[in-house]
Amino acid sequence: MPDYLPLFPLNIVVYPGEKLNLHIFEPRYKQLVLDCIMSGKNFGIPTYIQNSVGQFGTEVEILGIEKKYDNGEMDIRSKGTRVFKVLKFDRTAPGRLYAAGEVEWVTYADDEDIVTKTRIRECMEKLYEALGLKSLSMDLKTDFKSFDIAHQLGLNLDQEYALLQMLHESDRQEAILQHLENILPIVLETEKLKERVKLNGHFKYLKPPEF
Template sequence: MSVFLPFFPLNLVAYPGEKLNLHIFEERYRQLINECLESGGTFGIPTYLDNRLPGCGTEMRVRTLHERHPDGSMDISTEGLRVFRIDSFDNPVADKLYAGGEITYLPEETDLIRPLPQLTELLDKLYGLLATPVAYDREKKPFSFQVAHKVGLSLQDEYELLTLSHESARQQFLIQHLQKVIPVVSEMEQTKSRIRMNGHFKNLDPLNF
């Protein structure tokens, strides 16, 4: 069944469960957020990709209004709820400054209880190469959305992941990405090591001919 959502298009992908901080300064979005604060309603962040709206996004709720500035702008924190598909688009909505439209929620098929061992092994390998500890909760579902922003996906790939309804498909998508990116990162680290060695004295054993 279609429902109406006001839209706040952004050049990013927001995922269900994600906490996203926003600075709201445009008049149309100040109107949108003020209405959400007054009514407790939600809004949608459809991804704006390659100068168009490809059709899907994430429903968001405002968690906290942190500060309202003298110029009317505000700092808020939001949380992603559900993935949706745009069925109709009105810009602007009648008697409003912002866009909106009818949407249908995409089904969420949580067909995995825990992350695939191959995925967590690849994540540990990537973060080990980068020497960057990244915290994630293996029990929190869906796991794929927790790490999607932390593995170097392009915006196009992040969007494609958003549109996959099955958690197993999303995790396989991440595995395939990591299998491609880890050898590149490994080679970069080896190159950096060679650069660091260049110019230093080296203890070399004489060669026997």
């Protein structure tokens, strides 16, 4: 039996376990948040992509209201929980201003490949070092999952959404590794180019070739 979930479409991808801070300002979503708080229920964020509401999204738990404004707007803290697939989308829930829909929960296979995971870590460390963000690699947990790092890879919305739809951790790992191996040479070359540009105009000590 599908569950009926209040829905808040946004042009972002939310992953399970992700912390998300939202500023709520539209009347329909102010109503959604208040309804969820009063009922103790969660809501869903389906990804709005290619000018339509995508089939996949993530259930979000409201952790608390950080700030309330005089006009009724709110800053809320939330966290992604489970991924769902929308079976039926209603632009407005019965008697409410906000959208809702029938959803089924997505089951993921935790079949990570340790070799691929090690290669991902190595590529990320090289990437962060090239970008001058070495502290980020220090924060990388040894037991990280693909969803933990997905927002730190420079993926576009389509690529992040594709990861959300992959049911196997091993498939997500392969996709991430391929992305890193594609962009790393470009980033490294760009950094070399920056250094060459910086040196332009400086006095150069160059040893002439022997003839």
